[in-house]
Amino acid sequence: MKIAVCVKQVPDTWAEKALKAADSTLDRDAADGVMNELDEYAVEEALKLTEAHGGEVVVVTMGPERAGETVRKALSMGADSGVHLVDETLHGSDALATSYALAEVLKDRGFDLVMFGSESTDARMSVVPAMVAERLGIAQLTFAQKVEVSGPTVTIQRATETGYDTVEAQTPAVVSVVEKINEPRYPSFKGIMAAKKKPVETLSVSDAGLDAARLGLSAAWSQVEDFAARPPKAAGTIVVDEGDGGAKLAGFLAEQKFI
Amino acid sequence: MMLFTPEHDQFRKSVRKLVEDEINPYCDEWEEAEIFPAHELFPKLGAIGAFGLEYDPEYGGGGADHSFTTVLAEELGRADCGGVPMAIAVQAGMATPALARYGSDELKREFLVPTLAGDLVCSIAVSEPGAGSDVAGITTRARRDGDDWVINGRKMWITTGTQSDWICLLARTSDEGGYQGMSMIIVPTSSPGFSVGRKIKKMGNNSSDTAELVLDDVRVPVRHTIGEEGRGFQMQMSQFQDERLWISYMAVTGARRAIDRTLEYLQLREAFGKPLLANQYIQYTIAELVAEIDIVQGFLHHTAERYVAGEDVTRAATVAKLNSGRLSRKVADACVQFHGGMGYAEEMWVARYYRDCRLGSIGGGADEVMLRIITMLEGMGRP
Ligand SMILES: Cc1cc2nc3c(=O)[nH]c(=O)nc-3n(C[C@H](O)[C@H](O)[C@H](O)COP(=O)(O)OP(=O)(O)OC[C@H]3O[C@@H](n4cnc5c(N)ncnc54)[C@H](O)[C@@H]3O)c2cc1C
Numbered sequence: 001m002k003i004a005v006c007v008k009q010v011p012d013t014w015a016e017k018a019l020k021a022a023d024s025t026l027d028r029d030a031a032d033g034v035m036n037e038l039d040e041y042a043v044e045e046a047l048k049l050t051e052a053h054g055g056e057v058v059v060v061t062m063g064p065e066r067a068g069e070t071v072r073k074a075l076s077m078g079a080d081s082g083v084h085l086v087d088e089t090l091h092g093s094d095a096l097a098t099s100y101a102l103a104e105v106l107k108d109r110g111f112d113l114v115m116f117g118s119e120s121t122d123a124r125m126s127v128v129p130a131m132v133a134e135r136l137g138i139a140q141l142t143f144a145q146k147v148e149v150s151g152p153t154v155t156i157q158r159a160t161e162t163g164y165d166t167v168e169a170q171t172p173a174v175v176s177v178v179e180k181i182n183e184p185r186y187p188s189f190k191g192i193m194a195a196k197k198k199p200v201e202t203l204s205v206s207d208a209g210l211d212a213a214r215l216g217l218s219a220a221w222s223q224v225e226d227f228a229a230r231p232p233k234a235a236g237t238i239v240v241d242e243g244d245g246g247a248k249l250a251g252f253l254a255e256q257k258f259i
Numbered sequence: 260m261m262l263f264t265p266e267h268d269q270f271r272k273s274v275r276k277l278v279e280d281e282i283n284p285y286c287d288e289w290e291e292a293e294i295f296p297a298h299e300l301f302p303k304l305g306a307i308g309a310f311g312l313e314y315d316p317e318y319g320g321g322g323a324d325h326s327f328t329t330v331l332a333e334e335l336g337r338a339d340c341g342g343v344p345m346a347i348a349v350q351a352g353m354a355t356p357a358l359a360r361y362g363s364d365e366l367k368r369e370f371l372v373p374t375l376a377g378d379l380v381c382s383i384a385v386s387e388p389g390a391g392s393d394v395a396g397i398t399t400r401a402r403r404d405g406d407d408w409v410i411n412g413r414k415m416w417i418t419t420g421t422q423s424d425w426i427c428l429l430a431r432t433s434d435e436g437g438y439q440g441m442s443m444i445i446v447p448t449s450s451p452g453f454s455v456g457r458k459i460k461k462m463g464n465n466s467s468d469t470a471e472l473v474l475d476d477v478r479v480p481v482r483h484t485i486g487e488e489g490r491g492f493q494m495q496m497s498q499f500q501d502e503r504l505w506i507s508y509m510a511v512t513g514a515r516r517a518i519d520r521t522l523e524y525l526q527l528r529e530a531f532g533k534p535l536l537a538n539q540y541i542q543y544t545i546a547e548l549v550a551e552i553d554i555v556q557g558f559l560h561h562t563a564e565r566y567v568a569g570e571d572v573t574r575a576a577t578v579a580k581l582n583s584g585r586l587s588r589k590v591a592d593a594c595v596q597f598h599g600g601m602g603y604a605e606e607m608w609v610a611r612y613y614r615d616c617r618l619g620s621i622g623g624g625a626d627e628v629m630l631r632i633i634t635m636l637e638g639m640g641r642p
Binding site: 072187188189193196 | 270272277303308323327
């Protein structure tokens, strides 16, 4: 089985995130970059599947030079090789452009599964897996909390608010995972050393045969006009209970139009 | 710094994440229980290769040079308690070096391989009720009976002693006395006659169980002897070198983290109309400590480089242990002081750090024992 896992480098979850004044895009230098947490679960699941069924795991990332660290991390967890799409033209790409670029890189490589984390902690749109599936013209199995592969059939438990749906498709297919699915491994010493020798293919926009006009900030379908820091939290209202606390609370809620 | 490559940084991140996810959230619970679940935690450390970094890959080791041990110990030193890292250090760098260096193939397959995986838990058993600083004073005796050793004695202060699967035991195997006639023997704790005498209540490192062990006619095969019979003392002295470096690495990063956390607090806490940190007295006191940490850490990195280059670092390990133990005590004292009442309360990290740190100048050889070694190395004679 040949599995691609798309991973994204995002600013450290705990870091203060900032936008750049010049073009209103994320300031990626302001914080340490880490692999998007849910993507770690996708890598882990791909490794488990190939450990059980044989095959190989290829990590794919689109991002600046520094995103190579994220490819390395996936390789040190055990993935076999990497593909890094890196090009100035990609800067500021929105979800549509990203899915276009990823789909172009992924197509014709013979993947049985293309796996994703179900969202990234920076943009939080959760649309790229579905868009990539659509562009590749293959099935999408999203929000998986469990994945099973049997021959050409892949079955997932799709997490819902109340439980899960069992969804099945034929490979090739896109699978995006939620964090319930597994416990990602920590890169081991041996994994880290082995990763040094694993191949990473670096592609520019022209190497990948992409149309530059469909990429980057200028091609984005939405535009950030302006941004402002989150206003500081206003002090809360304390309701003192002098026997009439219930009525006061209800009054407050009604006033705020909650009830 | 030439010592650390991008691979070191990646390994550091891996260890840091493991400490943050698998150790820190449970420290309070384990401190309270005065034990941590070694058989649950250690396989996770085994999986990242933490127990056998420098050992032969043939036996599950990493084949790394010592600089990766430096990284591992530095990150463990940043944990929220001292007890668990101490137990990890025992398994990685105190109870296994002699086995890995001098043990027979058979012994390594039986004990080293599962221990490096974290499936078996081990202890180092040198100290006794009657002998700690003076290792030559031990009286635990192994007498030969056919192909077996029959062992009698007591071991004291044994880290992870209530839950380990085997101990690396230092015992007398002849009546020569002094530094002669000691051997290192692997004793499975399931052996008949082996028992845990008691679990010792301590002032610090509470998440680590510390035990007095009793050996009453314990029978183990002679092939359980590590390396050459009669060379136990010498093997332990070389094992001490790893132990002292481990303790020093952990102490210095622990001290640095304590300073960082104290600085955060001092910026928030106000008195006399300004943050506490705005007082020059406090600033300078902390600056002094930071300067000392830098020096000891630099010395340790230099020592690690020399170790990697194959040099004898006995003296450096001794100097580092002496200074790092003392320094972390000074740091802990300042942290408590500048936290005021909060430094004295169990609800913050400071009090635990203060208690845990105190061991640095006692365990692995007391400060005075370090001074004694330096005295001898300086040619002043045997004190
Ligand atoms: C929490 C903890 C965990 C431990 N874990 C282990 C373990 O896993 N395995 C193990 O074998 N041991 C372990 N030890 C034992 C430790 O190594 C000893 O406590 C230490 O070596 C000191 O020995 P002692 O306690 O017998 O003190 P003693 O030898 O009685 O010495 C007491 C004090 O006398 C002073 N002193 C000693 N000699 C001299 C001298 N020549 N000149 C001047 N002053 C001197 C020192 O200040 C010393 O602290 C542990 C101890 C503790 C507290």
